[in-house]
Amino acid sequence: MKRVKRRYLALQLEMDGVPSEKELLDVFWGSVVRFYGEVGASLTSMALISFDVSCKIVVVRVSLEALDSFRSSLACITNVAGKSASVHVLAVSGTIKALFAKLS
Amino acid sequence: MKRDFVDLHLLFVPKESQTLKNAIQRAAKFGYRYIAVPFSYEPTTEEIENLKNICKNVGIEPILRADLYPRSENELMNNLRRLRRKFDILCVFCDNKEISRQAAKDRRVDLLNFPNFDYRKRFFDRSEAELVRSGMAALEIDIKPLLILEGPARIRFLSCLRREIAIAKTFGVPLIVSSGVTEERYMRMPRDMASLSYLFGLNSVEALDAVSSNPLAIVLRNREKLDSSFIAPGIRVVREGGEL
Numbered sequence: 593m594k595r596v597k598r599r600y601l602a603l604q605l606e607m608d609g610v611p612s613e614k615e616l617l618d619v620f621w622g623s624v625v626r627f628y629g630e631v632g633a634s635l636t637s638m639a640l641i642s643f644d645v646s647c648k649i650v651v652v653r654v655s656l657e658a659l660d661s662f663r664s665s666l667a668c669i670t671n672v673a674g675k676s677a678s679v680h681v682l683a684v685s686g687t688i689k690a691l692f693a694k695l696s
Numbered sequence: 697m698k699r700d701f702v703d704l705h706l707l708f709v710p711k712e713s714q715t716l717k718n719a720i721q722r723a724a725k726f727g728y729r730y731i732a733v734p735f736s737y738e739p740t741t742e743e744i745e746n747l748k749n750i751c752k753n754v755g756i757e758p759i760l761r762a763d764l765y766p767r768s769e770n771e772l773m774n775n776l777r778r779l780r781r782k783f784d785i786l787c788v789f790c791d792n793k794e795i796s797r798q799a800a801k802d803r804r805v806d807l808l809n810f811p812n813f814d815y816r817k818r819f820f821d822r823s824e825a826e827l828v829r830s831g832m833a834a835l836e837i838d839i840k841p842l843l844i845l846e847g848p849a850r851i852r853f854l855s856c857l858r859r860e861i862a863i864a865k866t867f868g869v870p871l872i873v874s875s876g877v878t879e880e881r882y883m884r885m886p887r888d889m890a891s892l893s894y895l896f897g898l899n900s901v902e903a904l905d906a907v908s909s910n911p912l913a914i915v916l917r918n919r920e921k922l923d924s925s926f927i928a929p930g931i932r933v934v935r936e937g938g939e940l
Contacts, residue, residue: 627895660894663888663894664893666888667884667889667891668843668892676881678884680726681888
């Protein structure tokens with residue numbers, strides 16, 4: 593069976609206040625579903641890896657095939673938990689270790 | 697090869713110094729190398745110097761851009777004649793078909809932009825693309841409507857963009873993706889902006905070109921033309937001799 597390739601994304605959240613992990617995931621899923629529908633969202637295989645509350649850096653994992661579509665739907669986020677917000681992709685990597693190396 | 701990213705359409709008012717400064721600082725933080733803040737009037741030397749100073753402090757190169765909103769063909773021609781040699785980039789906002797056709801034909805026009813919120817006024821069709829190909833212009837697409845529109849309006853906008861992109865690709869019209877934002881919170885990193893192009897049918901290389909090499913090529917071409925040593929494409933004065 594063909595191995596599923598994944599990418600890890602470090603995201604910078606820009607907003608006032610800190611959302612909960614659930615609110616954050618709801619926004620990510622909501623944005624992907626809005627643009628690509630439920631089938632498209634299921635293809636992303638998105639999972640939250642970590643959320644650093646102090647510097648508002650989120651690490652998520654998505655499948656490589658859905659990376660472009662996931663990035664484009666992230667760029668369209670303008671609201672998180674009812675507050676004005678934006679999400680920027682700081683780094684993309686194939687392993688968590690390399691991702692944190694890029695961030696540091 | 698490292699790309700130099702360009703945002704040709706930061707729609708901040710040049711007179712509001714603090715807002716402009718914050719936006720430019722943010723653009724620098726995001727990794728842009730060149731930005732253009734459009735003037736819709738003839739700026740004073742002070743305003744240009746102010747813009748250059750703000751950009752210089754954060755390590756960004758400013759591009760002088762004028763946005764033209766002509767109401768008739770005559771007004772367009774007058775504006776082009778008056779402003780061409782004063783700005784690096786001239787963009788025409790095409791509000792009706794006559795103006796869009798005239799702007800597409802004119803080699804002094806660098807960018808064509810169409811109303812974002814009224815799809816009936818987006819006149820970029822096959823005839824327009826054919827005229828643009830014979831001229832020197834590029835099609836500019838602002839991403840701001842993608843961020844602020846919702847529901848059916850955004851769907852219609854995306855559908856228009858996808859049709860226009862397909863036509864532009866068929867006729868080899870260069871594409872420029874700009875932010876077109878008036879508020880800082882809508883500013884996006886260059887690669888995020890490129891990823892938004894994925895929504896309307898550009899692949900990753902084309903999308904990155906639309907925010908880097910395509911706009912930069914226009915700016916460099918025009919700067920070369922505005923240089924005093926320029927004679928014709930490929931010909932420039934290297935040295936002036938004395939009398940024989």
